[in-house]
Amino acid sequence: MTRIAVNGAAGRMGRAVIEAASARDDFDVVVGFHVDDVDDIQGVPIFHADDLADGLAEHEPQVVIDFTVPESTLALADACVDAGVGMVVGTTGFDSGGMASLRSASQDVPVLKATNFSRGIQVLLRTIGEAVSALPDYDLELMETHHNQKIDAPSGTANTILETIQEERDVEPVYGREGHAPRQEDEIGVFARRAGDIRGEHELVLAGNDEVVSLSHRAEDRGVFAAGALDAATWLAGKDPEWYSFGEVIDDT
Ligand SMILES: NC(=O)C1=CN([C@@H]2O[C@H](COP(=O)(O)OP(=O)(O)OC[C@H]3O[C@@H](n4cnc5c(N)ncnc54)[C@H](OP(=O)(O)O)[C@@H]3O)[C@@H](O)[C@H]2O)C=CC1
Numbered sequence: 001m002t003r004i005a006v007n008g009a010a011g012r013m014g015r016a017v018i019e020a021a022s023a024r025d026d027f028d029v030v031v032g033f034h035v036d037d038v039d040d041i042q043g044v045p046i047f048h049a050d051d052l053a054d055g056l057a058e059h060e061p062q063v064v065i066d067f068t069v070p071e072s073t074l075a076l077a078d079a080c081v082d083a084g085v086g087m088v089v090g091t092t093g094f095d096s097g098g099m100a101s102l103r104s105a106s107q108d109v110p111v112l113k114a115t116n117f118s119r120g121i122q123v124l125l126r127t128i129g130e131a132v133s134a135l136p137d138y139d140l141e142l143m144e145t146h147h148n149q150k151i152d153a154p155s156g157t158a159n160t161i162l163e164t165i166q167e168e169r170d171v172e173p174v175y176g177r178e179g180h181a182p183r184q185e186d187e188i189g190v191f192a193r194r195a196g197d198i199r200g201e202h203e204l205v206l207a208g209n210d211e212v213v214s215l216s217h218r219a220e221d222r223g224v225f226a227a228g229a230l231d232a233a234t235w236l237a238g239k240d241p242e243w244y245s246f247g248e249v250i251d252d253t
């Protein structure tokens with residue numbers, strides 16, 4: 001049994017995590033955190049986001065799963081360091097300072113951060129690395145589509161895809177194009193669309209040599225991210241303080 005807490009318990013992903021954990025018998029969701037004063041969400045006791053330390057001390061989770069905003073994740077990191085509780089972080093949109101703060105928390109507690117907790121995206125990332133390396137002269141264009149409530153753009157996953165490409169090839173991102181904007185040889189166009197309640201779509205196009213390769217992934221339900229975050233929490237519980245990746249979970253389970 002893994003004792004978890006959920007930060008952002010009333011959010012789209014927080015609710016999905018609680019729902020997925022409640023349907024399994026190997027998780028106990030002991031506490032949730034939310035910005036408003038409510039007693040419980042889906043039967044889970046809720047502490048206000050200003051009272052992280054109290055909630056962690058009273059309910060003693062092994063791992064907190066976080067899907068919020070960077071400001072909230074960083075406040076949580078301080079509380080987790082003080083309480084000695086591990087973190088599974090799904091929140092995206094950190095600037096470099098925020099990432100550095102989160103990384104420094106992993107000197108004291110185990111921290112696993114992923115921009116996408118779908119297993120399929122992990123496979124896509126590996127496939128993209130291979131394709132970009134095998135097709136060095138092909139033009140690259142990256143597209144993502146998400147629901148109309150998403151705050152950050154491009155998506156965290158798109159940024160991770162870009163980093164994966166840049167490990168293989170020196171490409172310069174161009175975010176959208178407008179007007180007189182001819183394509184340069186070593187650029188990659190990056191495009192973000194927002195519409196409806198689209199759960200998350202990512203596509204990399206590689207074009208050249210009179211052919212087009214399209215590598216894409218579409219999440220059809222937030223449950224896919226929730227399941228991955230829960231697998232990560234089980235894997236992380238009891239680990240030493242360090243910075244971990246979801247790829248390590250996939251390799252082990
Ligand atoms: N890694 C992955 O696999 C995935 C990552 N994500 C990422 O997770 C994050 C959350 O996404 P989603 O659930 O759709 O977003 P939501 O807006 O639905 O949920 C975010 C929650 O955080 C709360 N919140 C906002 N500001 C604060 C604050 N300052 N302190 C404490 N809590 C706060 C919100 O409260 P309120 O509702 O009152 O504003 C809300 O409950 C995003 O960064 C998204 O990109 C999403 C899906 C998958």
Ligand SMILES: O=C(O)C1=N[C@H](C(=O)O)C[C@H](O)C1
Nearest residue numbers: 092115116150155156157200
């Ligand atoms: O906000 C979302 O919904 C999602 N965010 C993550 C991201 O920014 O990549 C992961 C997923 O695509 C859904």
